Amino acid sequence: MNKIIPIGQAAKILGVHVQTLRNWEKSGKLKPDSISPGGTRRYSLEHILSLSGKTLPVQTDNRYTVAYARVSSHDQKEDLKRQAQVLELYCAEHGYEYEMITDLGSGMNYYKKGLTSLINKILNNEVKRLVLTHKDRLLRFGA
Secondary structure, three states, rough: OOOOOEHHHHHHHHHOOOOHHHHHHHHHOOOOOOOOOOOEEEHHHHHHHHHOOOOOOOOOOOOEEEEEEEEEEHHHHHHHHHHHHHHHHHHHOOOOOOOEEEEEOOOOOOOHHHHHHHHHHHOOEEEEEEEOOHHHHHHOOOO
């Protein structure tokens, strides 16, 4: 996606005055990508950086995998351990950098500490992928 920047930011990147960009436009050396009805000029960041000899910084993806396991009751704790082991093995086999989240509680509601944490991580764009043993481990309905 190409980012569009205002004339002031373009001038700063190029190390010139805003009026210089306006003069370049008059002479045909530089053309803005858009001009608003109010006269605000906007330029493609990629084009401005190419004129300056700079490049866009490489974006690193610092998101990670979340492995989520859940059981409904305390007497299913052994099943929770088994789910966690299966998820750990799967993530290790695929070389994923992961975080394990486990929950103990009904799949019929959203009121679980681990699920709340998982949803917040997803909303904050921290999660690259979610690994489950079965989709009903997340929620019974509406998953």
